[in-house]
Amino acid sequence: MAKLTPDELEKISKSNHEKSSNWIKVGMSTCGIAAGAGEIFDFLLEEVKKRNLQIEVKKCGCQGNCYAEPLVEVSVEGLPAVTYGKVNKEVATKIIEKHVIAKMLVNDYIYDSLT
Amino acid sequence: MYEKTVLIKDTDLRREDKTRQAYTQFLDHLRQNDQHSRIQVVRVADVGLYDKGLVIKVLPDRITYANVQDRDLERIANSLCENKEAIKDLVYKPKVKQEKLALRNCGKIDPENINEYIACGGYLGLKRAIFELGAEKVIEEVKTGAIRGRGGAGYPTWLKWNFACKVSSEQKFVICNADEGDPGAYMDRSILEGDPHSVLEGLIVAAFAVGASRAYFYVRAEYPLAVERIEKAIKAAYDYGLLGKNILGSSFCLDAEIRLGAGAFVCGEETALISSIEGRRGTPHPRPPYPSIKGLWGKPTVINNVETLANIPQLISKGGKWFAQIGTETSKGTKVFAVTGKVKNSGLVEIAMGATLREIVVDLCGGTLSGGPIKAIQTGGPSGGVIPQELLDTPVDYENLQKLGSIMGSGGMIVMDEDDCMVDIPKFYLGFCVDESCGKCAPCRIGGFQMLNYLKKITEGRGELNDLIHLKRISYAMQKASLCGLGQTASNPVLSTLKYFENEYIEHIVNKRCPAGKCNHLITYKVIEDKCKRCGLCSTNCPVNAISGDKEKGYSIIQEKCIKCGRCFEVCKFKAIYKK
Ligand SMILES: Cc1cc2nc3c(=O)[nH]c(=O)nc-3n(C[C@H](O)[C@H](O)[C@H](O)COP(=O)(O)O)c2cc1C
Ligand code: SF4
Ligand code: SF4
Numbered sequence: 001m002a003k004l005t006p007d008e009l010e011k012i013s014k015s016n017h018e019k020s021s022n023w024i025k026v027g028m029s030t031c032g033i034a035a036g037a038g039e040i041f042d043f044l045l046e047e048v049k050k051r052n053l054q055i056e057v058k059k060c061g062c063q064g065n066c067y068a069e070p071l072v073e074v075s076v077e078g079l080p081a082v083t084y085g086k087v088n089k090e091v092a093t094k095i096i097e098k099h100v101i102a103k104m105l106v107n108d109y110i111y112d113s114l115t
Numbered sequence: 116m117y118e119k120t121v122l123i124k125d126t127d128l129r130r131e132d133k134t135r136q137a138y139t140q141f142l143d144h145l146r147q148n149d150q151h152s153r154i155q156v157v158r159v160a161d162v163g164l165y166d167k168g169l170v171i172k173v174l175p176d177r178i179t180y181a182n183v184q185d186r187d188l189e190r191i192a193n194s195l196c197e198n199k200e201a202i203k204d205l206v207y208k209p210k211v212k213q214e215k216l217a218l219r220n221c222g223k224i225d226p227e228n229i230n231e232y233i234a235c236g237g238y239l240g241l242k243r244a245i246f247e248l249g250a251e252k253v254i255e256e257v258k259t260g261a262i263r264g265r266g267g268a269g270y271p272t273w274l275k276w277n278f279a280c281k282v283s284s285e286q287k288f289v290i291c292n293a294d295e296g297d298p299g300a301y302m303d304r305s306i307l308e309g310d311p312h313s314v315l316e317g318l319i320v321a322a323f324a325v326g327a328s329r330a331y332f333y334v335r336a337e338y339p340l341a342v343e344r345i346e347k348a349i350k351a352a353y354d355y356g357l358l359g360k361n362i363l364g365s366s367f368c369l370d371a372e373i374r375l376g377a378g379a380f381v382c383g384e385e386t387a388l389i390s391s392i393e394g395r396r397g398t399p400h401p402r403p404p405y406p407s408i409k410g411l412w413g414k415p416t417v418i419n420n421v422e423t424l425a426n427i428p429q430l431i432s433k434g435g436k437w438f439a440q441i442g443t444e445t446s447k448g449t450k451v452f453a454v455t456g457k458v459k460n461s462g463l464v465e466i467a468m469g470a471t472l473r474e475i476v477v478d479l480c481g482g483t484l485s486g487g488p489i490k491a492i493q494t495g496g497p498s499g500g501v502i503p504q505e506l507l508d509t510p511v512d513y514e515n516l517q518k519l520g521s522i523m524g525s526g527g528m529i530v531m532d533e534d535d536c537m538v539d540i541p542k543f544y545l546g547f548c549v550d551e552s553c554g555k556c557a558p559c560r561i562g563g564f565q566m567l568n569y570l571k572k573i574t575e576g577r578g579e580l581n582d583l584i585h586l587k588r589i590s591y592a593m594q595k596a597s598l599c600g601l602g603q604t605a606s607n608p609v610l611s612t613l614k615y616f617e618n619e620y621i622e623h624i625v626n627k628r629c630p631a632g633k634c635n636h637l638i639t640y641k642v643i644e645d646k647c648k649r650c651g652l653c654s655t656n657c658p659v660n661a662i663s664g665d666k667e668k669g670y671s672i673i674q675e676k677c678i679k680c681g682r683c684f685e686v687c688k689f690k691a692i693y694k695k
Contacts, residue, residue, distance in 0.1 A: 003356025017234030061309015063222030064463035113163030
């Protein structure tokens with residue numbers, strides 16, 4: 001990779017770190033992984049591939065709500081970005097089928113305490 | 116596609132959960148007005164408010180209604196259906212909000228992707244430092260921002276940097292202290308795992324300011340994921356020319372590497388940490404000379420905590436003035452707390468200095484797990500103390516906590532309720548310090564051991580009132596004469612519990628009773644004959660066969676055999692076991 005000049009640095013800083021507004025972020029710090037985030041990450045990745053969905057599944061750090069890990073934040077065009085907590089495979093399936101495909105938020109698992 | 120989203124949650128735990136009912140009502144109302152395809156309603160697990168009745172939040176406007184009554188539900192639904200403004204008299208304005216500086220990117224960006232960090236303004240602080248400010252003005256900015264060390268002592272960061280900057284030496288070092296050994300604290304781990312570049316950038320700026328050519332991350336080996344992410348961050352920074360020779364094309368050069376700590380608590384102390392990096396035994400040394408004058412291999416060395424460094428990039432890119440607006444007169448910026456113990460929502464909270472303990476623990480974390488009262492809050496880990504419930508409205512900053520006999524420390528906050536014993540808690544912390552004492556100086560080595568013996572004696576029912584005087588005397592001696600912070604502060608948990616909960620000590624000593632029911636030696640389990648239904652559950656569950664009897668005769672506990680494990684108390688469905 002080439003060394004950056006100050007101008008090139010400035011240029012990257014003006015880019016948008018979210019390439020599109022369709023993404024799923026899984027909290028993958030120690031607390032998340034201990035609660036099973038690794039499995040959920042793999043599961044979501046696989047489902048997205050299997051169903052050929054246009055959404056990126058990404059890793060991120062811990063948002064702080066360790067009591068509700070694994071945390072999965074979902075942004076889909078046309079819906080507010082929300083964070084689901086205590087996500088297991090069942091909830092992850094709902095996220096894919098209801099939130100990502102049917103474009104409706106999933107009841108009972110949203111943690112809106114992060115703002 | 117929905118124009119609006121309505122989040123619903125009943126936050127009153129004392130009644131039957133009304134979330135579903137309100138949800139249905141709201142949805143029906145939308146349907147009647149044919150608005151359900153324009154507005155969606157969702158039941159949520161947590162709305163960020165606690166004990167505020169039925170809460171309704173409208174997105175994207177972020178209007179919050181709390182303590183919503185049945186009749187208001189319709190008003191709110193109507194206002195949405197008709198696209199009217201928020202109903203002012205029902206709107207709830209939250210008292211406290213988190214303010215994320217150190218955790219600004221945690222959970223937002225991919226920690227292993229340097230481009231995402233840069234796209235969030237990363238490394239612009241470094242750029243400003245090198246090309247606009249120069250070393251002296253960087254220190255000026257940090258002075259204006261008035262940030263103080265987040266690693267425990269709260270020493271002004273600019274002063275340290277200034278000392279090291281002023282000393283002339285052919286080599287200087289900067290070290291990031293990521294040893295984080297306090298039981299219950301994990302803010303530093305979370306920052307390193309969630310946003311390693313922010314800490315790295317802070318460290319590079321520090322090196323630039325003092326003129327260091329080498330930087331170290333001292334990380335405890337128990338943090339493998341943090342180590343992995345720092346490694347990746349360092350590599351990416353080298354690739355981009357943000358580390359190595361001629362950083363960003365300037366004349367500034369810096370190399371960085373990781374050193375692993377083997378997990379001794381005392382190695383977090385700066386002089387012990389330096390010894391450990393040098394490959395010697397990790398024991399503290401007398402100061403002065405301070406590391407900023409004579410540190411690693413005898414060279415000027417700046418040591419800063421992870422959270423301190425994570426704040427630096429923004430302080431530099433946005434300026435010291437901006438930073439100094441946040442917080443209180445003497446303590447600027449924010450602090451990250453790891454809230455654990457008997458709390459409903461354990462986790463990390465970052466809040467501007469000056470927020471009260473009650474706001475942190477009750478408003479943001481939802482109060483106790485059981486919904487019952489808080490007895491006290493422990494801050495500062497083994498070097499800190501307890502703050503009783505009646506002082507929870509104290510604004511948190513370095514000075515205030517110290518006045519109360521505790522310390523800010525690194526930011527651990529443990530919530531305690533009626534089941535926590537105020538003699539057992541300090542015994543735990545003191546035990547930790549005795550285990551972790553390096554043994555180099557007598558006050559800490561011997562004093563800690565003696566104090567622990569007195570506490571053991573008291574919790575085992577052999578205490579005498581005189582012991583309290585001994586405890587205090589040894590405490591003062593340790594504070595005055597110990598070589599390092601570990602010994603100097605190890606007695607804080609004891610002194611602060613003695614200050615606020617002396618009665619509880621006296622109860623243990625005089626009445627041989629533990630009010631919280633924690634100290635095994637002071638509790639007895641008995642079968643209450645009137646309540647016992649003779650089911651025999653306790654007897655089958657007792658691990659040492661200490662419950663004799665049968666379904667005919669009834670049951671009783673043989674006190675000599677009982678190891679006070681509490682199994683019988685837990686399993687009895689008829690509350691027929693008495694514990695006192
Ligand atoms: C026993 C003991 C343990 C310590 N552990 C840590 C630690 O784990 N992390 C840390 O940053 N500072 C720790 N400190 C404080 C450091 O000595 C030092 O003050 C701090 O790293 C300076 O950074 P700051 O000015 O950014 O807070 C400890 C101090 C003592 C006495
Ligand atoms: S105070 Fe304790 S830990 Fe510190 S140098 Fe003395 S014996 Fe070692
Ligand atoms: S407290 Fe434990 S040991 Fe004692 S009687 Fe009950 S079950 Fe047995």
